[in-house]
């Protein structure tokens with residue numbers, strides 16, 4: 001598959017123990033990563049984690065304080081931005097409103113010695129790539145946000161860079177246009193085959209688009225994995241919390257049986273957790289917790305038969321209806337007669353089936369296989 005092919009591809013960007021200080025502020029704290037040729041790679045993290053700084057370091061817009069950055073095997077220490085095989089697309093599209101679409105795209109070629117006719121052909125080719133065939137003569141100021149973003153992409157692609165660096169390129173678009181552009185960007189990347197490095201704070205966007213994602217907090221990489229692994233096997237509570245929704249219930253370790261831990265979990269009772277379901281990065285300051293995703297468990301009106309391996313009782317605290325699905329916040333029954341903090345459970349809505357109300361008694365069906373011990 002694609003991920004095996006990418007693993008075999010040559011390294012395109014390598015960062016080795018990269019540190020960046022802005023004065024006293026330690027913005028990048030020992031970044032180690034390898035991005036492979038043809039990969040769609042995302043840097044994901046909250047505001048201020050250093051993802052833009054890392055992108056600008058790769059582009060050559062920022063010097064590093066220590067460490068090594070290689071692009072296509074070459075040390076970039078003394079290579080200025082304009083001599084690197086990279087090109088950047090910014091959040092604010094930075095297109096010229098008084099020029100035509102074609103003139104905007106051709107701007108990328110202003111230092112290209114080729115003849116006019118050849119350049120025109122390159123412009124047409126770049127416009128076709130981004131789905132703007134026939135738009136060349138239009139005035140840039142008359143374009144929609146999505147079209148402007150395409151022009152900015154075409155202008156970057158016309159230079160045929162080895163690496164395209166994208167700094168929150170879709171964040172100014174409305175939700176529908178953003179989702180459409182996400183799909184188009186994936187297609188475009190597969191078609192042109194160049195390495196894309198995307199900076200985003202939007203976890204959904206990163207999951208949708210990327211071959212691999214580096215999750216960054218405070219200048220460091222907390223986890224670097226494929227989207228499915230990040231979502232299903234987060235290494236820490238912090239990563240789990242940042243990617244999607246994760247419920248946490250406090251747990252007590254009852255006994256160790258080789259690699260398996262038996263834990264007693266509030267509202268769920270005793271569960272055997274094999275090594276594969278134990279998060280590897282222990283947050284030393286926190287007590288053990290069991291985590292699970294909202295879609296990993298089911299909720300039904302009490303007494304309705306279910307085929308889940310384990311069942312727990314509870315009461316509905318909140319119902320949030322989303323059309324195709326509903327979120328239920330459920331307090332699980334505890335042995336001492338109290339209830340747990342609410343856990344969030346998502347259920348696909350089935351036409352004709354009633355949605356239980358707030359206060360209703362429910363049965364929660366679950367499997368030990370979808371529980372992660374943090």
Ligand code: ATP
Nearest residue numbers: 022025027045046047048049050051052053054201
């Ligand atoms: P955002 O999504 O908000 O841009 P980010 O993860 O991209 O966040 P960076 O822009 O890389 O974060 O900034 C990381 C940290 O470095 C921030 O605390 C920021 O204030 C600081 N910083 C960035 N650029 C400079 C600079 N030129 N001088 C001083 N500090 C800077």
